[in-house]
Amino acid sequence: MRKNVIAANWKMNKVLSEANQFADAVVDKVPADDNVEAIVCAPFPFLPALVEKTKGSPIKIGAQNMHFEENGAFTGEVSPVMLRDLGVTHVVIGHSERRAYFAETDETVNKKTHAAFNHVLTPIICVGETLEQREANETKDHIENQVRKALEGLTDEQTASVIIAYEPIWAIGTGKTASSEDANEVCTHIRSVLKEITSEDVAEKVIIQYGGSVKPANVDELLAQSDIDGALVGGASLEAESFFKLVEAG
Ligand code: PEP
Numbered sequence: 001m002r003k004n005v006i007a008a009n010w011k012m013n014k015v016l017s018e019a020n021q022f023a024d025a026v027v028d029k030v031p032a033d034d035n036v037e038a039i040v041c042a043p044f045p046f047l048p049a050l051v052e053k054t055k056g057s058p059i060k061i062g063a064q065n066m067h068f069e070e071n072g073a074f075t076g077e078v079s080p081v082m083l084r085d086l087g088v089t090h091v092v093i094g095h096s097e098r099r100a101y102f103a104e105t106d107e108t109v110n111k112k113t114h115a116a117f118n119h120v121l122t123p124i125i126c127v128g129e130t131l132e133q134r135e136a137n138e139t140k141d142h143i144e145n146q147v148r149k150a151l152e153g154l155t156d157e158q159t160a161s162v163i164i165a166y167e168p169i170w171a172i173g174t175g176k177t178a179s180s181e182d183a184n185e186v187c188t189h190i191r192s193v194l195k196e197i198t199s200e201d202v203a204e205k206v207i208i209q210y211g212g213s214v215k216p217a218n219v220d221e222l223l224a225q226s227d228i229d230g231a232l233v234g235g236a237s238l239e240a241e242s243f244f245k246l247v248e249a250g
Helices: 016-026 044-053 080-086 096-101 106-118 131-135 139-151 156-160 180-197 216-223 240-249
Strands: 004-009 036-041 060-063 090-093 122-127 163-166 207-211 230-233
Touching (some): 004 090, 004 163, 004 207, 016 036, 016 044, 016 240, 036 090, 044 060, 044 080, 090 106, 106 122, 106 139, 122 139, 131 139, 139 180, 163 180, 180 207, 216 240
Parallel strands (some): 004 036, 004 230, 060 090, 207 230
């Protein structure tokens, strides 16, 4: 039985005082629950404070990106060693905004995924199709390609513990949600690809989230689907009350 993982992706929002207020508002509300995990993926400058404030609570703190190298001449970058040292547990890799605006490729996604495991961070790997790809009936091939490339070279044990976020690009921040059936169809396809790459046993363990305009009003229907095990949430994760409702739904 897989748990539901609700991950907030704050993107480039908030200032430190607002991040602290959010943590204060949710930290005592989110109970330890084997069936749901709550993660807050925040901008780098807030990570130390959030890790500190959520110590002893079941809330996990994630980054939204990182470099794949451990250190070196990469001005402006943040390494997996730095994240792990802070107490960060998760890292979003290959978000469509990073693929579109910051030249993230399937190759760098794969390198970052390996780097995450080398430093005991759980990768939340994002995949998703554009509207043009969906309309051209290319969704499944595109997603399969992204999943296969992201996971290349991982052991079965590592594959079993990745989190994959299926995020149709046309549904991110647009208010348009994929219907729960359409979202589930792609998530089921991802799981069948995982079965081919590894085994049924491993594929059944992998958490597959849906992301794209998820909010308290539509989360129940999405989570009721057979292959959707949580959500990666942007806009609706910024307010503590709304994030808490999403976690409660999990
Ligand atoms: C996201 O940032 O990954 C996302 C899905 O955003 P939103 O929930 O705002 O569509």
